[in-house]
Amino acid sequence: MSLAKPYPNLTATEKILLNSIVEGDLVRGSRIGIKAHQTLGHDLNAIMTFLALESMGIEKVDTEVSVQYIDHNMIQADYKNADDHRYLREITSRLGVICARPGSGICHQLHLEHFGRPGKTLIGGDSHTVAAGGIGMFSIGVGGFDAAMAMAGKPLYITMPRIVKVNLVGKLPQLVSAKNIILEVLRRLTVKGGVGKVLEYCGPGVATLNVAERSIIANMGAETGATTSVFPSDAETRKWLAAYGREEQWVALEADAGAVYDEEMTIDLSRLEPLIALPSQPDKVVPVREVAGKKIDQVMLGSCTNTALGDVLAIANALKDRFVSPDVDVSFYPSTRTVIRESIRRGAYDQILTAGVRMFEPICGGCNGCGFAPGTEGVSLRTTPRNFEGRSGTKSAHVYLCAPETAVASALTGVITDPRALDIPDFAYELPDKFIDPGNLFNYPKLEGTDEIHYGPNIKPIPKMPPLEDQLNKPVLLKLPDNITTDHICPAGAIYLPIRSNIPEISRHSFNVVDESYSERAKASDGGILVAGTNYGQGSSREQAAIVPRYLGVKAVIARGFARLHLANMVNWGLLPLVFRSEQDYAAVEQGDLLEIDTSDLKEAEPVRVWNRTSGSSFYVDTPLVQADLDAIKVGGRINTVK
Numbered sequence: 101m102s103l104a105k106p107y108p109n110l111t112a113t114e115k116i117l118l119n120s121i122v123e124g125d126l127v128r129g130s131r132i133g134i135k136a137h138q139t140l141g142h143d144l145n146a147i148m149t150f151l152a153l154e155s156m157g158i159e160k161v162d163t164e165v166s167v168q169y170i171d172h173n174m175i176q177a178d179y180k181n182a183d184d185h186r187y188l189r190e191i192t193s194r195l196g197v198i199c200a201r202p203g204s205g206i207c208h209q210l211h212l213e214h215f216g217r218p219g220k221t222l223i224g225g226d227s228h229t230v231a232a233g234g235i236g237m238f239s240i241g242v243g244g245f246d247a248a249m250a251m252a253g254k255p256l257y258i259t260m261p262r263i264v265k266v267n268l269v270g271k272l273p274q275l276v277s278a279k280n281i282i283l284e285v286l287r288r289l290t291v292k293g294g295v296g297k298v299l300e301y302c303g304p305g306v307a308t309l310n311v312a313e314r315s316i317i318a319n320m321g322a323e324t325g326a327t328t329s330v331f332p333s334d335a336e337t338r339k340w341l342a343a344y345g346r347e348e349q350w351v352a353l354e355a356d357a358g359a360v361y362d363e364e365m366t367i368d369l370s371r372l373e374p375l376i377a378l379p380s381q382p383d384k385v386v387p388v389r390e391v392a393g394k395k396i397d398q399v400m401l402g403s404c405t406n407t408a409l410g411d412v413l414a415i416a417n418a419l420k421d422r423f424v425s426p427d428v429d430v431s432f433y434p435s436t437r438t439v440i441r442e443s444i445r446r447g448a449y450d451q452i453l454t455a456g457v458r459m460f461e462p463i464c465g466g467c468n469g470c471g472f473a474p475g476t477e478g479v480s481l482r483t484t485p486r487n488f489e490g491r492s493g494t495k496s497a498h499v500y501l502c503a504p505e506t507a508v509a510s511a512l513t514g515v516i517t518d519p520r521a522l523d524i525p526d527f528a529y530e531l532p533d534k535f536i537d538p539g540n541l542f543n544y545p546k547l548e549g550t551d552e553i554h555y556g557p558n559i560k561p562i563p564k565m566p567p568l569e570d571q572l573n574k575p576v577l578l579k580l581p582d583n584i585t586t587d588h589i590c591p592a593g594a595i596y597l598p599i600r601s602n603i604p605e606i607s608r609h610s611f612n613v614v615d616e617s618y619s620e621r622a623k624a625s626d627g628g629i630l631v632a633g634t635n636y637g638q639g640s641s642r643e644q645a646a647i648v649p650r651y652l653g654v655k656a657v658i659a660r661g662f663a664r665l666h667l668a669n670m671v672n673w674g675l676l677p678l679v680f681r682s683e684q685d686y687a688a689v690e691q692g693d694l695l696e697i698d699t700s701d702l703k704e705a706e707p708v709r710v711w712n713r714t715s716g717s718s719f720y721v722d723t724p725l726v727q728a729d730l731d732a733i734k735v736g737g738r739i740n741t742v743k
């Protein structure tokens with residue numbers, strides 16, 4: 101990769117950014133604009149993206165590659181999802197976007213197989229877009245509106261992250277696979293520890309991991325709050341590209357010897373043991389042995405993190421000549437059709453089927469509550485990246501996150517089991533030199549002519565956001581704790597996901613896992629203010645989590661802190677974020693208090709006074725935004741600035 105002269109001693113992250121930065125400079129903590137080489141989207145979030153592109157009058161996307169996947173919302177119990185899929189097929193063809201056929205594979209894995217390129221920038225309408233860091237991309241998850249802007253060729257503005265050197269040394273022991281590395285990172289950093297940072301992996305341990313394994317780690321880096329994760333591009337990356345017939349797309353990428361990092365951590369892979377995240381946060385990580393013996397009801401193998409070829413073969417290896425426990429319902433969601441076909445060729449599918457596992461198509465399915473919800477109070481072990489309350493589809497479920505080896509060992513015994521306690525044969529595998537021909541996975545855009553676009557009755561127009569009033573005088577509708585997720589604000593699950601593009605309908609279910617009366621109360625009081633702890637809005641990229649409160653009349657969220665992606669969505673949709681200055685100020689506000697805020701002249705870096713008319717006190721809060729973002733909020737969000 102050729103570099104501009106005045107930039108010596110660069111990290112791998114900075115080398116990629118140099119190729120896509122269009123505004124600002126590589127100064128950490130400064131605001132920069134980057135242009136996407138590639139974009140990706142999936143059916144759940146992209147309806148809003150394409151509606152935005154249509155309303156902007158965009159006729160063709162302006163990227164090297166844009167790909168639309170259909171993998172999230174797959175249950176066709178009525179017309180809604182089928183209508184969405186048809187709209188996506190038609191609109192992508194019109195705008196020059198490649199569209200994966202439904203069920204071709206889970207977006208992040210499919211992208212890694214066919215489009216991911218080292219040294220490039222990928223902007224995707226999904227928080228786990230960061231999985232492409234495994235192939236040496238700077239990949240970042242955004243909300244649907246920012247995805248639309250990226251597809252239109254507009255820059256994405258981010259704060260140039262601080263860069264953490266994650267030095268991997270040693271080699272993983274048998275039955276301790278890559279998932280345990282990111283669980284260890286989460287144990288150390290927590291769900292807030294990566295905020296404002298890139299996790300850049302290096303060290304001799306990297307060469308022991310293939311691209312799919314690196315992608316597991318990069319994917320779940322999202323759970324630390326990190327902007328993204330980046331791996332070098334090396335011989336393993338080249339091997340991966342060659343296996344998918346794309347070796348000519350390989351470029352080397354690594355940090356300079358004198359690269360400057362903001363923080364460092366070292367993980368000795370040889371000392372890791374099987375780890376597990378307890379319900380209902382991915383950072384509540386303990387060794388499996390500490391919870392071994394707990395009875396389980398369900399195991400879900402799969403998701404974008406854990407069903408690449410190596411995972412499937414490891415699962416088959418553990419299940420060979422065994423049956424899963426009669427007390428445990430076990431499902432398997434493979435990552436892509438190519439992985440399925442290669443696994444069949446190697447006999448792995450037969451071993452998994454014979455053991456008594458339910459086989460699903462290569463989609464998100466159970467991971468987002470669409471197909472494999474646990475029973476009431478069910479204990480479910482999953483290889484997915486998230487275990488937030490209600491995400492599985494069952495509010496009362498107890499979801500643990502672990503590596504496939506732990507999940508499959510537990511499926512065999514019926515209790516949480518350290519896989520090293522079972523007599524599982526040693527396992528190793530190699531990628532094929534070349535995967536079998538991928539077959540019919542993608543629809544390519546038509547070169548000329550545009551067929552009619554069909555909008556199902558469930559696809560409603562984007563709601564209009566009114567400007568922010570100069571004076572807010574509203575009650576606190578909810579007082580929320582730390583780590584409120586987008587799943588809390590706008591629920592996942594088979595009932596709710598199909599109505600995600602229907603804001604009036606989905607808004608009726610907002611915060612239903614917290615307080616079922618919330619949306620009614622919001623309407624009755626003509627909106628209000630939300631108060632929350634740290635890391636408000638963590639989790640997925642779904643912009644509906646910003647749109648729905650605004651639609652219900654909520655004008656501001658005062659929190660101890662915000663997740664990066666959600667903060668961007670709030671700016672796009674005109675929801676004012678304000679940050680408490682102290683724990684005491686947060687503690688002093690009660691649900692139902694009447695707050696008064698003068699928002700007539702919001703200024704970057706200037707505090708805002710909040711009057712609590714119920715308690716008769718006042719406190720100051722900060723605005724975590726630059727002036728351009730505050731101005732956008734005043735007019736009802738960035739959505740109103742580009743129309």
Ligand code: F3S
Nearest residue numbers: 403404464467468485
């Ligand atoms: Fe899909 Fe779950 Fe990954 S919803 S993209 S498999 S986190």
